[in-house]
Amino acid sequence: MAQRIIWTEAASTDLEDIADYIARDSPYYAASFVREILAHARSLNRMAMRGHVVSEIGDKQIRELAIRSYRLIYKVENPELLCSQLFTALEI
Helix, strand or coil: CCCEEEECHHHHHHHHHHHHHHHCCCHHHHHHHHHHHHHHHHHCCCCHHHCEECCCCCCCCEEEEEECCEEEEEEEECCEEEEEEEEEHHHC
16 A cells, blocks of 8 residues: 655755755755655655664664665654654764
């Protein structure tokens, strides 16, 4: 069953901030990065459980998808999928 993907304000801000940072050096790569993140997020609408359980939390509904050196944290809430945070793997 396909799930609707919702981005929280915090996750949207995270994505914008990262894109702005990358755009300082290359607007092209910033746009490419945003497209890649959004494509990975969209792919979850049919395979929501493919991400790993976030070990720091231990809740099977809260998962993460590794995209390059970033972690996209999301919660599976049928029929929706809530993207809640995006940050570098170094920010643990």
